[in-house]
């Protein structure tokens with residue numbers, strides 16, 4: 448059946464082209480004095496400062512993370528943090544917001560560049576979601592709909608799901624969370640990532656025919672009332688601008704080039720790509736699977752390039768080959784905004800008692816968003 452997904456990008460790949468030349472990015476060399484200054488500044492804070500970093504950060508930034516992980520692990524680190532007076536988040540805006548909600552109110556959470564957002568989170572605007580909910584109320588009984596948001600969403604959206612009996616998921620607990628939601632209500636309303644929603648529901652044996660994409664730009668999401676009533680899963684029309692680059696034919700090309708290669712992808716990839724993959728999972732799952740694989744194996748990885756390149760370097764001594772699934776660099780340009788310079792500037796400011804840039808969620812929003820986060824943690828463990 449036809450699935451309404453993000454329009455695939457048409458990319459020509461010359462199979463003769465050397466792999467390394469097309470997936471490696473030329474990033475400017477970082478002056479050693481800059482890295483030394485960051486180290487010196489960081490040392491001045493000792494245990495009063497904790498730096499949390501996501502796997503997509505570039506090498507020159509992630510090296511300063513005290514703890515690194517996927518979104519679930521980073522939220523768990525933030526919730527468990529008891530000693531720190533300050534948190535610097537080496538990630539994107541929604542991650543820093545989540546950390547702010549999970550740390551004590553007097554612990555400032557700093558994002559070195561406040562423009563480091565997430566294009567997917569931007570696709571689910573709270574006004575559009577509230578409008579969709581009102582439209583759904585005219586069609587069906589919303590008390591039977593459980594709203595679940597991917598953690599890649601704003602604090603407002605997290606608060607919405609908390610207030611309406613729903614919760615939050617990450618790529619590593621999506622199965623558990625969606626199972627929980629479907630045990631509580633007749634329908635699941637999942638945002639912002641249609642792909643994570645579709646891939647997980649399909650894996651839970653829900654047929655594609657029971658899933659509909661809610662297009663916020665169309666009245667009633669683009670469906671008739673009958674269609675909405677008969678759909679068990681409503682998927683918001685959102686996607687990740689990085690993971691939409693991976694195409695099913697990339698898997699075919701790699702299998703032709705390197706017989707026996709393993710394909711592993713993030714569940715933000717499209718349904719068609721996930722169906723072609725051997726393994727699917729969160730960023731931590733990808734790292735663990737490739738790291739624990741037998742020596743000499745080959746991998747094509749469908750996720751952000753900094754993770755892929757670093758993983759390749761980490762396992763190369765065991766004779767493992769790691770390539771990007773796409774024939775060009777798939778870069779999360781918003782994550783990339785966290786630069787060594789911006790980290791240094793945030794540390795310099797902190798030394799002067801200033802917060803550059805503090806990410807804060809207001810108390811009212813926090814109330815229900817924290818309820819949704821608490822539910823997520825309860826269901827996850």
Ligand code: 13P
Pocket residue numbers: 502516517518519599617618619687713715728729730731
């Ligand atoms: P993970 O939770 O798997 O790290 O994913 C976060 C993300 O933004 C992937 O694009």
Ligand code: SF4
Pocket residue numbers: 539564565566567568599687688689690715751779780781782
């Ligand atoms: Fe958001 Fe995609 Fe970047 Fe992840 S990779 S932070 S979903 S834009």
